[in-house]
Amino acid sequence: MRNKSHLKILIGGSLLAALVLALMFGGCSRKPKRLAQGGDVTEAAVATYVAPGDLDEYYLFYSGGQSGNVYVAGVPSMRHIATIPVFTPYPGTGYGFDKQTKDMLGGFTWGDAHHTALSETNGDYDGRWLFINDNANNRVARIDLRDFKTKQIIGPIPNVSGNHGSSFVTPNTEYVLVGSRFSIPLPRHTYAPVEQYATVYKGVVGALAIDPKTGQMSVGWEILMPPFDYDLGDAGKGASNGWAFWTCYNSERATGKLEVTSTQKDRDYIAAVNWKNAEQAIKSGKFKMLDGVKVIDPKDTPGVVYLMPCSKSPHGVDVSPDGKYIIGSGKLQSITTAFNIEKIQNAIQTKNFTGDEDGIPVLKYEAIKDAEINVGLGPLHTQFDDQGFAYTSLFVESAIAKWKLGTWEVVDKIPVAYNIGHLTAAEGDTMHPKGKYLVALNKLSHGRHLSVGPSQPESSQLINISGDKMKLIYDAFTEPEPHYAQIIQASKLKPIEVYAKEDNKDPNAIWDVKDTKVDRTGNSVKVKMTAVRSSFEPNHFEVNQGDHVTIYLTNIEQTTDELHGFGLGDYDINVVVDPGETKTIDFVASKPGVFPYYCTNFCSALHQEMQGYLLVKPKGGASAARAKTGAAVAGGVQ
């Protein structure tokens, strides 16, 4: 009898707990509705409809997460326009198959593309480059927005481990930020047991220096940090120009099941780095070399880094357009904190510290904060509009809160479907946000789309933020998995559509079918090949088995969209050359026989005919091969 009632209590209790958990974390309690019929639908349709032949007003650059790509869409139509391969081979554009891009990938076949960072001039997007970090392999890539191609991948960056707090840019793209999410013993490849985590393992925050003319990235400086998990960052601007901020969780320096061990303290930190002082320290030689990088140890060089207490397990840190406020959100609480840069600088001057972490001063929370804003459950990231409002994503609550900078009053809230992570407003992380549109990047979509089975796409929702009330106007879906996105006015980009002949600097480029040739030196065969509607020249060539073959393939077209592909079956090669582009195809002809190559990227009415043969003479001569073939046929007959 007693047992039974115990059982009842147990079952009842579990059900209640499950319900509470479902309410807290499921985000399904307030099911975001379909739009009301009638006026709202029409209004949303008109607001997002981009008629055939018309162009979108904004570009939307999504990071592609573990897909290793960057996606390009238009706003407000939300139509996917292109995929830019970055950290992973992409046969669609032949990325990772030609020598140049293969070398750039450096042997890696994937990356975890996290945070897009459009280059800036005076704190506003200038439309030159897009930087993106690889959280997995500690790399950062630069995409040139002139041709939407990945031009450089730097890394693995020494000492940085789990480059998540990246790739935020400083207001004039002086630096791209990097940071360790997973502290390790340094330099990389050092062994130390996990029990020594709190003392021997080290975190790093740092910056890549960007060449202002070419965008070329090189490692600038790094700072040795306590073994916290550096999560997200943002560069100061305006009033806070010269500062860089990173949130960090696990200030407990815990190991094991972090879900529990790292959530014991009420507050973690935001690391505030004065990068102008860091530059100065490097100039005056106050650094040591670690794995080839200039590293500052804050113990020896005070004045470079401070810790700002922030509510528990913070995720996003975002600087307001004027640079005055630093918005830090503790994801396990219901408040967002607005820190004031003046107060931060005062506290530093008056040494208003409450202690230190490995020699890094901890600023007094009460002395540097302006307000705690009651935004709702699970605040993550904040973006801004042109009217002085901030928009904070609420993961647990599955909603966006709109609040006023300065008065700290929450004025509106909109539910999203479901569990929003990042959000992005039109130029919403610059000094001059555009307002108008905001995209909620939701982590779960729970079947708001035609079902494609258990592996579900990510959902992003377009929200009109031009009025007092936020209005949901469009549901869109992407492949896994955007972690951040940025919206830039389309007119800021001036892409080319063909590579002009005179800009092609490849020494092996040829422009006339008459100049094609096959040269042999020893067992190295070099082929200069042209692709033009509708033929490859040479349309066949012979090599010997084991030869090292290099094909310099130039697409001699100068017309938009006349791309040609070079697919070589059995050799795992597909290279696509854009009009006016030269690519190098490098392989060893290890297999004997006759291998067709053909145009893989549809080009013309005679596209099918655009084909040729690679003839690989077997070792031991043609007679040996015939004998072998004969034997094979005989074997078949038997």
Add this chain to the structure above:
Amino acid sequence: MPATSAAAQPGRFARKLNRANAFFDLPMSLRSRLILVLAALLLIPSFLFPLYNMTLYSNQFPDGLNLYIYSYSLEGGHAQNRDDLREINTLNHYIGMRPLLESDFSEFKWIPLLVGLFFILALRAAVVGKMSNVVDVSVMFLYFGLFSLWSFYHRLNQYGHNLDPTAAVKVPPFAPPIFGEKQLANFTVYSYPGAASFLLIGFFLLLALAIWMSRKPSAAQ
């Protein structure tokens, strides 16, 4: 005999000849001379503009592929980074047409030379100030203009008629339009004289005007 009879009682033909002689000997008025200088100056900007514009429209090229024939060169349009001349040649190879090559056009050598010559002749006529001179220049220029037009037309016609028999796409030989619109396969081709042609026509008209304004002996003579 005609001379003496003409002196005594000129026949009708001789009278006409005399009138013509008198006309050719007429001096050009100051205003006519200035017009001749103006005509000569008109030739200078003719090098800045095309003699002929051809535009090829299709669904694939709604903005049109442009071909500009200058007095000294062949240029394609460059809208959206595109090289239209290259594109026209690429497309034409399917019907077996030879690529349009600047080096194939001897016109690009002799037309600029002759335009320069007419510049000098017009100035000379302005300085010498004789009607015969101006008439010479006009007649030669008319011949030059018509011959150039024929020459270009003939050359383009040859391009359209000497098609490679092994071409992938067989089309009947065609003549390019010289003025107006013509449908060629999936392209609608428009062909019109360009600004330079109008300058050359202007040159000719000014010569005619100069002649017209000095057609009568002035009161001073």
